[in-house]
Amino acid sequence: MSTAKTVIERDCVIAGGGPAGMVLGYLLARAGLNVTVLEKHADFLRDFRGDTIHPSTITLLRELGLVEEFLRLPLSRVNTLDGVIDGTRFTVADFTTLPAPDNFLVFAPQWDFLNFLADQGRLLDGFDLRMSTAGTELVEENGRIVGVRATGPDGDLEIRAALTVAADGRASTLRDSARLHPEGFGVPIDVLWFHLPKPENAPPPTIGYVSGKGMVLTLDRGDYYQAGLVIPKGRFARLRDEGMAAFRARLASAVPHLKGVVDALEDWDQIKLLSVQLNRLRTWHRPGFIAIGDAAHAMSPVFGVGVNYAIQDAVALANAVHAHLAHGAVADEVLVAVQARREKPVKKMQRLQRLAHRGIARASKGSGRRVAPRPLLALVAALSPRIRPFMARFIGLGYLPEHPELG
Numbered sequence: 001m002s003t004a005k006t007v008i009e010r011d012c013v014i015a016g017g018g019p020a021g022m023v024l025g026y027l028l029a030r031a032g033l034n035v036t037v038l039e040k041h042a043d044f045l046r047d048f049r050g051d052t053i054h055p056s057t058i059t060l061l062r063e064l065g066l067v068e069e070f071l072r073l074p075l076s077r078v079n080t081l082d083g084v085i086d087g088t089r090f091t092v093a094d095f096t097t098l099p100a101p102d103n104f105l106v107f108a109p110q111w112d113f114l115n116f117l118a119d120q121g122r123l124l125d126g127f128d129l130r131m132s133t134a135g136t137e138l139v140e141e142n143g144r145i146v147g148v149r150a151t152g153p154d155g156d157l158e159i160r161a162a163l164t165v166a167a168d169g170r171a172s173t174l175r176d177s178a179r180l181h182p183e184g185f186g187v188p189i190d191v192l193w194f195h196l197p198k199p200e201n202a203p204p205p206t207i208g209y210v211s212g213k214g215m216v217l218t219l220d221r222g223d224y225y226q227a228g229l230v231i232p233k234g235r236f237a238r239l240r241d242e243g244m245a246a247f248r249a250r251l252a253s254a255v256p257h258l259k260g261v262v263d264a265l266e267d268w269d270q271i272k273l274l275s276v277q278l279n280r281l282r283t284w285h286r287p288g289f290i291a292i293g294d295a296a297h298a299m300s301p302v303f304g305v306g307v308n309y310a311i312q313d314a315v316a317l318a319n320a321v322h323a324h325l326a327h328g329a330v331a332d333e334v335l336v337a338v339q340a341r342r343e344k345p346v347k348k349m350q351r352l353q354r355l356a357h358r359g360i361a362r363a364s365k366g367s368g369r370r371v372a373p374r375p376l377l378a379l380v381a382a383l384s385p386r387i388r389p390f391m392a393r394f395i396g397l398g399y400l401p402e403h404p405e406l407g
Helices: 019-030 055-063 110-121 173-177 236-242 244-254 306-326 332-364 374-396
Strands: 006-015 035-038 076-078 080-085 088-094 105-107 127-130 134-141 144-152 155-166 189-197 208-211 214-220 224-232 272-274 289-291
Touching: 006 019, 006 134, 006 144, 006 306, 019 035, 019 110, 019 127, 019 306, 035 144, 035 155, 055 306, 080 374, 088 374, 110 127, 134 155, 134 173, 155 173, 155 306, 173 289, 189 236, 189 332, 208 332, 214 244, 214 332, 224 244, 224 332, 236 244, 289 332, 306 332
Parallel strands: 006 035, 006 155, 035 127, 080 208, 155 289
Antiparallel strands: 076 105, 080 088, 134 144, 144 155, 189 224, 189 272, 208 214, 214 224
């Protein structure tokens, strides 16, 4: 066990400078509290991280008076989500059916979003963001978590706080230190992410193509696609053995209009494997400690909700604890209530993600057979106008959108 060289007293310490940790840090500092956020990397520049900002998060930024500045970032606004199944195009969700003005979805590189939150946080006296600083273990006294030990550019330090929060992702160090272990749900797929130039005469923005030749994602980023190939779990090594030429041919076969741009993929270093996980802690908290976001519940990329559910956790936690932290302590029952509130929408969404995995897994095999019978596609097309508003609300707002009590 390391010996801390420096001891810092804060109201709250948060491990992890992702969306959940940064939003929570900002909200608590805005409430007048002294908060330290620890981010182990020197910057936020990591590619192929969740960068779908849903209407619920846009509304949150509006309620905080930040939306206009946020919308000046380099981002893409999306009014509808289209998919192509066995060659038939469907509008899956129409966000314009949601209440204005936040009736659209945004694709924004996550590093831009996190840098934006960091800049806003630095305007607040109590906000302390420490880059290149990793929380390594919890400090426990008499059965209660009273802070965290960390390592940073200036050596070891100990940050003591009334509340310690693990927002350090699905491989959370602090969650492990708290001896909390998630229950995993079997996931049959992985995703390979990569960039492709947008072809000339590109079709309308399309979230994905599903057919007997596979499932390919194409998220529009202006002049390029953040593209993905869904594969059976554990199949990446076999694809590499088959070679890059075969990989490019597979993409072009599944999405013919990519044929002219797949040659941009020259090396396997351009392709990043997302090993899809779906899990959840049975208990998110201990006295003086709570996990949120992926540290509490790793979400599948299905429906692109992970970032937004993590942010909703942060808002719910800030609402519940800010007044208690102002008085120097957070009672256990407060953390119990936060889990009870956030666990309900998480369970519902994860249940639907598990169902979706079954169909996606069939498509990922590239068997050559149709994904859906023609009569079923015809029925879906006929019902599409009724489905679009429901899907817009289900994806864009989620089951329990949170609103900040700190205006």
